[in-house]
Amino acid sequence: MPGGEMTLRVANVQSEGELELVRDVLDELGGRYEYLGSDPEEGFPQTAYFELSSELGDDAEELLARLSAEHGFEAEILD
Numbered sequence: 001m002p003g004g005e006m007t008l009r010v011a012n013v014q015s016e017g018e019l020e021l022v023r024d025v026l027d028e029l030g031g032r033y034e035y036l037g038s039d040p041e042e043g044f045p046q047t048a049y050f051e052l053s054s055e056l057g058d059d060a061e062e063l064l065a066r067l068s069a070e071h072g073f074e075a076e077i078l079d
Contacts, residue, residue: 005054010067011047011074013038019048022073025066031056052077 013019019038026033032053038046056063060077067075 005051006056006060007036007078008033008050008052008063009047009076009078010050011045012072013046013048014044018071018073019046021071022048022050022067025063025071026050026052026056029056029059029063031059 010022013022023035032055034051036049036051038048040046052060064075064077067073
């Protein structure tokens with residue numbers, strides 16, 4: 001994804017369904033993103049990483065609030 005990306009870290013993902021929930025929230029915000037992977041790759045709980053396009057930058061606070069407060073994930077934007 002060229003130009004102005006940021007990395008979203010989402011910890012405390014307990015299942016494949018919850019990983020899909022994170023993707024659904026990203027889809028609702030309408031920006032482009034790419035799933036980078038999870039740690040550990042197999043098994044749960046996982047910490048998932050997504051590269052976000054800069055167009056989601058204005059919605060980052062809403063994104064973090066929704067993932068953390070509404071869904072119980074530990075979400076943060078990494079520098």
